[in-house]
Amino acid sequence: MEDWNEDYEEALDAFVIWMKDAGYTYYTQKSYLADVRQFLDSLNGKELGAVKKLHVVSFLTSVRERGVSDATRNRKHASVNCFFKALAELELYTVNPAAGIKKSKTEKNREPVYLDESDLQRFLSAVDGKYKDRNLALFILMSYMGLRVGEVHTLNLGDYNVERRTLRVFGKGRKWRNVPVPEDITPFLDRAVEERLTPWRGKEEALFISQKGRRLSIRGIQQIATDTFARFQQELPEAQRRAYSSHKLRHSFATMLLRKGADLRTVQELLGHSSIQTTTVYTHITSREKEEAMSRLQIRMPQL
Known part of the structure; x- marks a missing residue:
């Protein structure tokens, strides 16, 4: 994994502050941060302001090709989307390249497992x-x-x-x-x-x-x-x-x-x-x- 540049560290710190202020649980913060770090690593040092929708789709495609479920792919998308949403609300960046990307279709009609x-x-x-x-x-x-x-x-x-x-x-x-x-x-x-x-x-x-x-x-x-x-x-x-x-x-x-x-x-x-x-x-x-x-x-x- 490449060393994080200062832009990434500032953005990650801001994201953590935003999640804490929004009341996200410790476990949600932990999983979202792990997903976002994985995404940032895929950028190979690219400036966040230069990230396009294509880069987000490319990342989501790569994780799917590694065999993760559609539900996990959608969670990683939600993490990245939340990350850029936070940066926009904190006025660090103005564009959310993760917005508008379609979710993977999960099996909606699967019956829940339960005990009688x-x-x-x-x-x-x-x-x-x-x-x-x-x-x-x-x-x-x-x-x-x-x-x-x-x-x-x-x-x-x-x-x-x-x-x-x-x-x-x-x-x-x-x-x-x-x-x-x-x-x-x-x-x-x-x-x-x-x-x-x-x-x-x-x-x-x-x-x-x-x-x-x-x-x-x-x-x-x-x-x-x-x-x-x-x-x-x-x-x-x-x-x-x-x-x-x-x-x-x-x-x-x-x-x-x-x-x-x-x-x-x-x-x-x-x-x-x-x-x-x-x-x-x-x-x-x-x-x-x-x-x-x-x-x-x-x-x-x-x-x-």
Whole structure:
């Protein structure tokens, strides 16, 4: 990798300041910076003011040719687009060469992977170990209240209102939403609060604490989920095991709600989606439901 010239370093520093001011999470900042550095390296020292749309398209083409998915290619495009948008807003440059480039077409109709209610109960039964109460509570928040991994990570003690049985959730786009806590879930949350690990810092407000005494990280939650899903599927032949992850618990929550007759608008609010179009991905129909629908037909065929 070539040494960064002063123009790049100034632009990168400005980009970081812009992202922090805009409220981007640490993880988003980290991934966007990595993408932008990769793009800048592809410029071979070209001045940012001389970058054209062709250079951005060339970069995106090269990453696709290296075998990345369309979704990853689109994320890298979003990173570069955000970078030039920041520089324009900070009045360092006036042109955004990444604007107007079409996204790659991803598979829109792919059904989300989820667990049905019986599988979900078996998964929660697979939660075990020294920190069982904590881990069970965070999985319940994702599977029966629809929280994202990052939202579980940012929860503070003060976000749980015991009297009103509500949870204040800080979601995407720096938006807050209040989610009702079902009565059956309350004992598990109460237990998690009672058994909360002692934080390393006395003023730590995180609801979920790691064994090191810090706020439980997103990566930590994902690893706990990976280990639990492995136990959940350990008796299945390898060919039958599915690629479950912590986010699949949120998929399960949305699927269960819609199957119970909840309207799409309510599910959108509970999930914290800014657009109802995002929520429609959960309106998938399973093969079993298709078979049940077809079995209701009264078929009268002529004799062969």
